[in-house]
Amino acid sequence: MIAHETEKVIIVEGLSDKRKIEEILNEDVTIICTNGTLSINRFDELLDMYNLDENDVYIFVDEDKSGLRLRKQLAKELPHAEHIYISKDYREVATTPYKILASLLVAKHFTVRPFYLQYN
Template sequence: MTHDPEKVIIVEGLTDKKQIKRVINDQVEIICTNGTLGVERLDELLETYDLDNRDVYILVDEDNSGLKLRKQLAKELPHAEHIHVSSEYREVATTPENVLATALIGKRIEVNPLFLL
């Protein structure tokens, strides 16, 4: 049996996931929602990833669909912590690595020190 990381970051898409993976050194599971979630898909995520019993971070784009998803996830996962990217960059995938690293380290997620220079 494998041990799942305690930390989970929920993102919208695969490009967001790739951007975060470049920056982190921590054992973190990154889940892609591929946009807004239906009730069935959300229930599936909650159960499959045991989200009620893990440290959950929500990191979505600062656009209408991202804000809608953040609101939906906040309702279902009140214990989740929110990580925000600047509206200047709008998307997680286009946020510079150093900016993303600073946001992640602020939530106690280990990042590659090269991105903090």
Template sequence: MITYESEKVIIVEGLTDKRKIEKILNENVTIICTNGTLSINRFDELLDTYGLDENEVYIFVDEDKSGIKLRKQLAKELPHAEHIYTSSDYREVATTPYKFLASALVAKHFQVRPFFLI
């Protein structure tokens, strides 16, 4: 297993989601993109590479059909993971306003740049 510096890991669907969340965060957090799907082999690779059984894991995926399916799959494989939700009004993390995302992250005790809470 590769030792990773971060103790917090957020799993998202796409690169756009990752980039948007990275802008908001004000701490070192590993963000993993699944690209919407996750095979058993890919999951095992992520599990080993990022120490998903040992680290704090958060699932932050879209509120659409594929996101809900991925959330269920991840919840089954990572029962200790916490869930962060976007509003079904916005459906996608990438289209959710920064203020809403920042509030959702603060609610899970992430440090965010104060600018995004205004």
């Protein structure tokens, strides 16, 4: 029997979040941009397209009203997903310092570009 290797998938809200995380990562990771909301139909499309029930899913959204609402929805639909939290002081993934984001990703076993662990 051949073991199926899972892929890592990060779910973010905005394109700026996606770009910043892509810049930090030093491995191939699928990053899904929700644009802040997810209809049932759109979620079902993403579920099938990215095999979210079988892959390692990480929810990395803002610490604001819309981000918390999205996190709650995703947690309900993807109970196996891991959550990555930023400080409420930064509120948004895109405005969180690179070094903080890199540290959060490393804590979840992502490979990041070492430069960003030192970058302020």
